Amino acid sequence: MMMLVRLNMRMALAALCGGVLLVTLYWSRCGDLAHRPIGSVLSYASPDRATNEIECSINGEYSVACRRDLDQIYVPFSFLHKYFEIYGKLTFVDGTEKFEWSHSYSKVYHPKKKYDPRGTFTTFENYNVEVRDRVKCISGIEGVPVSTQWEPRGYFYPTQIAQFGLAHYSKNITEPPPRVKIIDDGDKFLEKWIVSQDAVLTREFDSELKSNVLRFSTSDQASSQVWLKVNISQDFVLSMDLQLRPNSSMTVILQNKDKKETVYLHYVTSTQLIYAQEDHTYYGIGVDKKWRRITRDLIIDMQKGWALQDRPKRKSPRNKFKISGIILSGSGGVSDIRVSSSSHTAHFHAAARWLRAAQRARGGWPVPARRRVAPGVPDLRPGWHSAMSQGHGISVLCRAYYRSGDAGYLRAAQRALLLLDVPSGAGGVKALWMDKYVWYEEYPTQPPLFVLNGFIYTLLGLYDLHVMEGENSVSLAKKMFDDGMLSLKTLLPLFDTGSGSFYDLRHFTLGVSPNIARWDYHATHVNQLYLLAGLDPDPILINTAKRWEGYMQGKRAAHN
Amino acid sequence: MMMLVRLNMRMALAALCGGVLLVTLYWSRCGDLAHRPIGSVLSYASPDRATNEIECSINGEYSVACRRDLDQIYVPFSFLHKYFEIYGKLTFVDGTEKFEWSHSYSKVYHPKKKYDPRGTFTTFENYNVEVRDRVKCISGIEGVPVSTQWEPRGYFYPTQIAQFGLAHYSKNITEPPPRVKIIDDGDKFLEKWIVSQDAVLTREFDSELKSNVLRFSTSDQASSQVWLKVNISQDFVLSMDLQLRPNSSMTVILQNKDKKETVYLHYVTSTQLIYAQEDHTYYGIGVDKKWRRITRDLIIDMQKGWALQDRPKRKSPRNKFKISGIILSGSGGVSDIRVSSSSHTAHFHAAARWLRAAQRARGGWPVPARRRVAPGVPDLRPGWHSAMSQGHGISVLCRAYYRSGDAGYLRAAQRALLLLDVPSGAGGVKALWMDKYVWYEEYPTQPPLFVLNGFIYTLLGLYDLHVMEGENSVSLAKKMFDDGMLSLKTLLPLFDTGSGSFYDLRHFTLGVSPNIARWDYHATHVNQLYLLAGLDPDPILINTAKRWEGYMQGKRAAHN
Known part of the structure; x- marks a missing residue:
């Protein structure tokens, strides 16, 4: 009886919808469109059927x-x-x-307070630039990441270096202060070093460092070493003042607590970036004979050595390894050896120093890798500039200025503006939408692509500089920020897919299929918009942020 | 044993992805993104489990x-x-x-040959304008649909009237010739009419029609009638020459073959559009005492009477009813009474005549209804023009000119161009995208909306006129078509959502949530683009058509 009733209902439905004969309509469109369920969907099933x-x-x-x-x-x-x-x-x-x-795998971070150029950079406290596969390693000389993203030999990618700096700057604010263990400072903490027979180790006052240092010298014999046995778990950021004569090295021994596995990280007087063979990884720290302070995340250094040999990434090596020794070889000096849980400030300053030193006369940080951006667009040839590098660079330099008070950083940030006003065709990064709205191009192709996230990052750099110059100042940074915000608020709707966002506007400029932002880029867009909504009351910003956040939970723009 | 293996695999997966403890990952994103399946997805299930x-x-x-x-x-x-x-x-x-x-409920029609203004209009042979709920009825005087879309009292909506004409023009081409049954032509086919005692019926030659006609006259008594008993199933388009004195009528009786149900359709000397009470529906056919030819789809007339009384739509009434009688009352003449399966040409010419007669001095067909287009946009006030009306109107008039050779139709089509060059703010329909690209607005709001389908229909009208004027002619229509095609090819990508299309660009002009085209509008876009791709070899047209068709099968633009 029940079955009969159901059958009749189906036939009635089919009749109403003009259904095909012999077809039972279930969830076809018939009359009004279906809408998203509100609340729970009732269960039609019972267990174990x-x-x-x-x-x-x-x-x-x-x-x-x-x-x-x-x-x-x-x-x-x-x-x-x-x-x-x-x-x-x-x-x-x-x-x-x-x-x-x-619906999506990404997360949105709602800002808790108004963005401040002295504080964290967007959500970068969650970034771990150095663990990315496209980071070959942290250079031993400069202490900044080396990218393999578009050039497997590795190159300094200013955007990545700046992100490394901004991530560590932000973590330094959000994380608790690091645990720091002083191993040997030549003063209060003195370790007992083992000195092989034909080697020499002395403690003496160094006039440059103005502190006691260890001076070592070993013979040409491989067995001739100065070494320190330690047993340090949990924390792996090693830093020290180091002075090496030619053909000298400092080696750190890591041991797997579970397995019989020993890893050697050699920091050597060489300009070679990295070299790895089996359990030995070598980082060139340069041939400068002066004191330098090196700060190394040993776990990162170990993993990058493995990656170079195509060994698979390992899960949580920080729990499995310990530092078991430090070996000095050749001759030189060491001082103030520490192991800490992190050293964000050191990494940040390494990035800031690199940016200041690497900046060219036009204020740019050229990217030395060829970049294939999109089919149908000429490659960006080595030496191209990125508005995102410029913007991120400014953000790093402003923070370095704020922390150090060194006006050289501020001047470097100001110099970085210049290329934002140079058209892409002339070696700069500026594009115009319909000859009207300026866009700072992450990838300054011709025709332009109008990448969204890189543009907004550039705006943040401009905002940072504007604030650092004094919020009431009438400056080039302020004008560029205002122009860019007008472009953003005008063109933002064009990035809305109704269920996500476009990464760029290549479909418009190239006439190709649109390039949809994957969820992590979409989440970046949302995070950026929430941030900007705190700086500019135009409702388009907060409304778009909210709508786009909804897309991540499966909401969609209405259809007619 | 198997379970253990599976568990270990899960744990390994969780380890690789950095999964949360106590969580088994199944289809989370881990490393590479998933792609659409190619071919079959393997079955994991077996029957009856x-x-x-x-x-x-x-x-x-x-x-x-x-x-x-x-x-x-x-x-x-x-x-x-x-x-x-x-x-x-x-x-x-x-x-x-x-x-x-x-994935979608709509269908794409691939054009079999190049579009020709003398042939079918796009896919309109599939349209049934008069059955739409928003068509109140077909007017008895003009023989064209009356819309209730934005004004429940009903009004002549030029776009709808033109679509009615174009649909019938197209059906006339694609459908086999109608079955025509001549009921009484005063010559070879003569029916035996029943004349009540106080009524008069004569056959006489009419000098205006130049044929024999029936002259009737009944008394004021309700029972005084001239009537004809017929028994016609299957075909329901009744046409006749009719001349009525005041207070006269022609009534058609329809009977349900299954049930005891009789429906009366009264065509009366009145200017009232429609009136219905129970089984009686009245259509005013005007008070003009001259001969007119009326052509009525009796099933449509019956259904609209029911709809006026909020009776539910019935399924396939054409199979259930028959024409059982025609009653003449008052006084007047009838001639050449026919019933046919369709009369597309008559309906088409009714639309063409209406468009020609209703055109105003500026060449426009003002819409007499207030239109609320979108929140945040001032209403279009009665008297607004639509580029889609203008374009559709041109398409009808060009075809009427082609069929009739009457140059008045061509001149009317040319006059209809004028408003396309008048900005929306000045009573016309022209908008500019970024002060640069012309757009013929279906709804000439301020700010503009850039509705896609209406714009393309306007382009087709321009193309029709250009061809009718001679394909080698340098004309205003040709210039307007070229300008519009440039706009279309430039802006088309902005309508691409990556998984469908936008109906308009209100998200850009109003800064609101995008207005996604539902699948039937999306299919219209695809059909239109396939048609235009036959007229213009620019790959953006055919590529977009193909990609957009793919969206209807669940394909999406790639994400990065």
Whole structure:
């Protein structure tokens, strides 16, 4: 009887919709469009029921095995994952299994207060630039990352170096102060070094460092060493003042606590970036005979050595390894040896120093790698500039100025503005939308691409400089920021897909398929817009941020 | 043993992705992004298996009851339908049940040959304007539809009238010639009319029609009638020459073949559009005492009478009703009474005549209804013009000129151009994108909306006129078409959502949420682009058409 009733209902439905004969309509469009469910969807199923397999024909193109229980069709998530690019995982909470469906895999950070150029840079406290695969290693000489993103030999990518600096600057603010263990400072902390027979170790006052240092000298014999046995777990950022004569080195020994595995990190007097063979990784720290302070994240240095040998990344090596020794070889001096849980300030300043030193006469940081940006667009040839490098560089330099008071950093930041006013065709980074709205190009191609996130990062650099120059100043930075904000607020809607955002506007400038931002870039857009909404009350910013955040939970713009 | 292996695999996955403890990752993003399946997705299920219910938490917002079988999660289609707005139906093919998943509900028509203004208008042979709910009825005097779309009292909407004309013009080309049954032509076909005692019926020669006609006269008594009993099934388009004195009428009787149900359609000497009470529907055919030819789709006339009384639409009334009689009352003449399966030419010419007669001095067809277009935009006040009306009007008039050779139609089409060059703010329909690209506005709001489909229809009108004027002519229509095509090819990418299309660019001009085209409008865009790709070899047209068609099968633009 029930079945009969159901059948009649189906026929009625089919009649109403003008359905094809022999077809039972279930969820076809009939009259009004369906809307997103509000609240819970009722359960049609009961536990432990038998379901029949039923073939689902997907758009008449291929088939997927589904299940059927009475009137309900069940579609396998493995298919939905691929078809809609949604994500899911099984979780166990209080002994109950649950399936968690996620529309996106990224996270939005709502700013807690107005953005301040003296504070964290956007959400960069969550960035770990150096662990990225496209970072070859941290250079031993400059202490900044070396990129392999578009050039496998490795090159200094100013954007990446600046991000490294900004991430560490931000972490330094948000994280608790590091644990610092002084190993040997020549004064209060003195370690007992083991000196092989033909080697020499002395403690003496150094007039340059104005403190006691260790002076060492070993013979040409491989066994001739000065070494210190330590047993340090948990913290892995080693720093020291180091002075090496030619053919000298400082080696750190790491040991796996579980396995019989020893790793050697050699910091050597060489200009070679990195070299690795089996358990030995070598970082050139230059051939300068003067004192230098080196700060190394040993775990990063170890992992990059492995990566160079194509060994797989390991999970949480920080828990598995310990520092077991430091070996000095050749001749030179060391002082103020410390191991800390982090040394964000040192990394930040390394980035700031690099940016100041590497800046060219036009105020730019040329990128020495060829960049294939998009099919149909001429490559950017080595030496190109990026508005994002310029903007990020300014953000780093402003913070370095704020921390150090060194006006040289501020002047460097001001010099970095110049290229933002030079058109892409003339070696700069400026594009115009419809001959009207300025856009600072992350990739200054011709025709332009109008990348969104890089543009906003440039605006933040301009804002940083403007504030550092004095918020009431009438400056070039302020004018450039205002011009850029006008462009952004005008063109922002063009990046809205109705269910996400476009990474750039190449579909407009090249007439190609649009380049949709993957969720992590989309989340970056949302984070950036929330930040800007705190600086500019125009409702387009906050409204777009909110709508775009909704897209990450599966909401969509309405259709007509 | 198998379970253990699976568990270990899960743990390994969790380890690789850096998963949360106590979480088993299934389809999370880990490393590379997932891509759409090519070909079949393998079945993980076997028939008739028990599945457990498992709660699926949707983006942490609400829950849906899913099923689980080993590692596979099955999601109910009723939820997917609402969440993703996809469609599905169960079909029975050769005794096997199958579930058909459809990404969209609309259809694309690939043009078989190059568009020709003398031929069908786009895909309008598939349109049935008069059955739409927003058509109040077909007016008895003009024979054209009356719209209630934005004004429930009903008004002549030039776009709708033109579409009515173009649909019938196109059907006339694509459909086989109509079956025509001559009921009474005063010559070869003579019916036996029943004349009540106090009524008079004569056959006489009419000098105006130049044929024999029936002259009738009845008394004031309700029972005084001249009537004809017929029994006509299947075909319902009645036409006749009719001349009525005041207070006269022609009534058609329709009978339901299954049920005891009789419907009376009264065509009366009145200027009232329509009036309905129970089984009687009245159409005013005017008070002009001259001969007119009326052509009525009786089923449409019946349905509109029901709709006026809020009676539900009935399914396939053409199969259930028959014409059982024609009653003449008052006094007047009738001649050449026919019933045919269709009369597309008559309907087309009614639209063309209306457009020619209703055109104003500036060449426009003002819309007499207030139009609320979008929140935040001032209403269009009665008397506004639509570029789509102008373009469609031109398309109708060009075809009327082609069919009739009457140059008055061509001149009317040319006059219709004028408003396309008048800015929206000055009573016209022209907008400019970024002060640069002309756009013919379907809804000439300020700020402009840049509706896509209406713009392309306008371009087709321009193309039609250009061809009718001679393809080698240098004319205003040609210049306007070229300007418009340049705008279209430039701005088309801005309508691409990466998974569908925007209906307009209100998100850009108003800064609001984008207005996504529902699938039938999207299909219209695709059909229009395929048509234009036959007229213009620029690859943006054909490439966009193909990509947009793919969106209807669930394909998407790539993300980075």
